Amino acid sequence: MSRRAFLLGVVALGWSAWAMTFGDTAFASEATAGSPLATTHDDSHAGHAHADPHSPAAVTQYVCPMHPQIIRDEPGTCPICGMDLVEKRVEPMTDRYPPVSLTSAVVQTLGVRTAVAERGLLWRAIRTLGRVTYDETRLAHVHPRASGWIEALDLRAEGEPVKRGQTLAEFYAPDILSAQIDFLLAREGRSGARIDTDKARNLLRLLAVPDDVISAIERDDRPRNRIPVRAPMDGIVTRIEAREGMYVTESTEMFRVADLSRVWVMVDVYEHQIDWLKPGAPAEIRVPARPGRTWDGQVDYLYPELDPDTRTLRVRLVFDNPDLSLKPNMFADVEIFGGPKRDVLKIPAEALIVTGTRTSVVRALGDGRFQPVDVVSGMQRDGVVEILSGLEAGDRVVTSGQFLIDSESNLRASFQRLSEPGAEGAAAAAHSGHGGH
Structure with a gap:
């Protein structure tokens, strides 16, 4: 047996096995006749290809079973492998994505x-x-206004609540003591005073000496070694x-x-969701730690740039927390509302086919x-x-099984493009240098 005859036998056996296995669920479009899923057999079998009355008249061409890019208008052999070309029926390609016809049996399968x-609402x-975090406009950082030593500490641990004006610590600072002496000298009008009374009093205030302490210094006519450090706010x-x-x-x-x-x-909001988002939009959160409770707030600020890696926009929401139930670093389920959008053409989200280069439906x-x-596509919510x-209102789209139909249509389009003028020369150039089998 010659090598060529052996190869022809193998291919014929493979095609026959396919027809026996998948013949009952094959796509009914004759456009698949040139694809690896195509068969040429009697149309009387259920589920097999049948003529589409809505399509233009088909023409007969010949393709190599091993190299489907080799297409001829008359019988012959493949210039690459030498196998006999197989007859197939090709319909003229009038759409970018050719229609696919299915029998009722295949649709059910x-x-x-x-x-x-x-259209609707x-x-x-x-x-x-x-993530819950501190309101940075309500954070106070307490620093001394002069170098010194902590003489007494009224707080013992983090997490303690404090009131505005509550003493947190007392410390001694040589610069503050010197400023007190200048204040007393200026007040008495002594010749050793370097500044007048008002300037000396303002200097003490700039050194964070409380007004009541300044009044006590003035009343007692003596300086204080220890100056209190007080809480600037409740918290x-x-x-x-x-x-x-x-x-x-x-x-x-x-x-x-x-x-x-x-x-x-x-929160982080995806790029395609920010069209209507703006400060003041109402928002609602729930936290796993407080089941059954919700908090109402609003969008406070949209940050000026997107994250280059995640392609999301950082958004800041603000919520009142009078009972301190919301703790920093808690996770929260967030929903931001933008009101109704009317007269929208909408379909089930499961009908969309998103490939990264195109968005389509069947x-x-x-x-x-x-x-x-x-x-x-535009906004998406609740499926x-x-x-x-x-699309137009009233169009019917496929919500299940659309990926197989889309793949078959694209495969058909690929084979039909190969049959266009110039496709054969391009294919031959792409395979130049390959020897026959």
Whole structure:
């Protein structure tokens, strides 16, 4: 047996096995006749290819079973492998994505389901995950105004609540003591005073000496070695760096106080969701730690740039927290509302085919015929997606099994492009240098 005859036998055996295995569920479009899934057999079998009355007249061409890019208008042999060309039927390509015809048996086997594109109301909303954090406008960092030593510490641990004006520590600073002496000298009008009384009093204030302490110094006519450090606001002490006997400088953050009666929630919003998002939009959160409770707030700020890696926009939300139930670093389920959008053309989101280079759906044309259509999608919520272009109200789209139909249509388009003028020369050039088998 010659090598050529052996190869022909192997190919014929493989095609026969395919027809026996998949013949009952094959696509009914004759356009698949040139694809690896195509067969040439009697149309009387259920589920096999049948002529599409809506398509232009088909023509007969000949293709190599091993190199489908080799297409001739008359019988012959493949210039690459030497195998005999096999007859196939090709319909002229009039669409970018040719329609695919399926028998009712195949539709049932694939579980093809459809839905109608319709106009209606679509509520604009974004669901995302957020993180509770401090409101940075309600954080106070307590630093000394002069270098000195912590003489007494009234706080013992982080997390203690404090009130505005509450003494946190007392410390001694030589510069503050010197400023007190200048204040007393200026007040008495002594010749040794370097500045007048008002300037001396302002200097003490700039050194964070409280007004009541300045009044006591003035009343007692003597300086104080220890100056109190007081809480600038109501809140929770979230950081303590000062310890008794510790030497501190102007750069030392002795305490940090946070007002948790209002908190921020930071979220990341995808690029395609930010069209209607703006400050003031209402928002709602739920946290796993407080089941059954919700908090109402609003969008406070949209950050100026997107994250280059995640392609998301950072958004800041603000929520009142009077009972301090929301704790920093809690995770929160967030929903941001944008109001209703009326007269929207919408379809089930499961009908969309998103490949990264195109967004499409498969439209049902009736009589078992289906065709992929490129669309532009918009807002998406609760399993429904807005369609900006590509469909009309009343169009029926496939919601289950559309990926197989889309793949078959693209495969058919690829084979038909190979049959166009010039395709053969390009294919031959691509295979130049390959020897025959």
